[in-house]
Amino acid sequence: MNMETKMEGLDASFDIVARQDAADEAIKGLRRDVEEVKGRLEKVSRAASRPVIDGGQSAMGALNGSLSSPMMSAEVKGFVNGYLRQGRETELKSISGAVASDGGYAVPRELDAMIARSLKDISPIRQIAQVVQTGSAGYRKLVTGAGTSSGWVSDAAARPETATPTFHEIAPPTGELYANPAASQAMLDDAGFDLEAWLAEEIATEFARAEGSAFVNGTGVNQPLGFLQTSQSTADDGARTFGSLQYVGSGNASGFDTAPEAKLIDLVHTLKSSHRQGASWVMNSATMASVRKLKTSDGAFLWQPGLIEGQPDRLLGYPIIEAEDMPDIAAGTTPIAFGNFRAGYLIAERSATSILRDPFTNKPFVHFYATKRIGGQVLDSDAIKLLKIEA
DSSP states (O other): OHHHHHHHHHHHHHHHHHHHHHHHHHHHHHHHHHHHHHHHHHHHHHHHTSOOOTTOOOHHHHHHTOOSSOOOOHHHHIIIIIIIITOOTTSOOSTTOOOGGGTSEEOOHHHHHHHHHHHHHHOHHHHHSEEEEESSSOOOEEEESSOOOOOOOOSSSOOOOOOOOOEEEEOOOEEEEEEOOEEEHHHHHOTTSOHHHHHHHHHHHHHHHHHHHHHHHOBSSSSOBOGGGSOEESOOTTTSOTTOEEEEEOBSSSSBOSOHHHHHHHHHHTSOHHHHTTOEEEEOHHHHHHHTTOBOTTSOBSEEOOSSTTOOOEETTEEEEEOTTSOOSOTTOOOEEEEOHHHHEEEEEESOOEEEEESSTTTTEEEEEEEEEEEEEESOTTSEEEEEOOO
């Protein structure tokens, strides 16, 4: 009996010790949880005390530990809700502050990036040309007319002076491109109306339409100089005047001759092999309809449709860019261009888009007058070739 009593006392002692150990572990775990919560709160506090910049993380994002849903930055929110919706002039309009002499207010970088992405998706020539961002209205670049000369000599022979290359200055003509979309005050007061996305789409659509025409047929007076308005010649590379484009005649005064595929092949091989890497065709939809019907002597179509969605159609192995501003097939026109436009055509633009809010001109609509300076010009005339309809 005494033995059983002693064993029960030992079991009770062991239970007390086990419960104490469990309580200690629970307390340690609670302390760890408290420290983790304190760390998260400090992280949120530090994030909330800093302004959110492009690609940054909000305070809520810091708490969640995730960047999967970035929030609109304070700058964009103030610009959209304060200035665009309500017209408050006290809102900050750009990273560097509002500059009155700009004739408007530079939009935040996030909104400007949305416009730039849409422009690249819509404007066909912008997709394939070389685009440079400038901080001023003008842009200049020096290019050489020919490479530096070289020669071979023996070990002890004299080294004669080689010819100095000729330099040419490229200064793309620029102009002020503008768009003036309007929204009713009721739309602006509607909290569910995505003003940021709507405005970016409207501006980009109008800009793309106007600049697409200028890059092809621009006169160079207060607008870019289009590549079809550049002087043309039948002379080969090295024999033409600098800046003029070479063209190949179609062989028929009103359209293609009896062997159009031969002319297209000739056009491809007038381009240097280095430029053929990355070259593409440019034509409008009417010309594409005619070209799609062309066959070789054995009955095979020259046109090669894209096999995957999003993949461009190809002609003689090179992708086709559809640009509606290219002319139709008619006497004296150049309906087809072929070349490496990344090397051949330069687009220079100011990096900032300016927007001026105008609630007075057309009440009850509010106009958003957006402007941007854009220039363009042929950069390397050896990199673009034309097919001209002529006998």
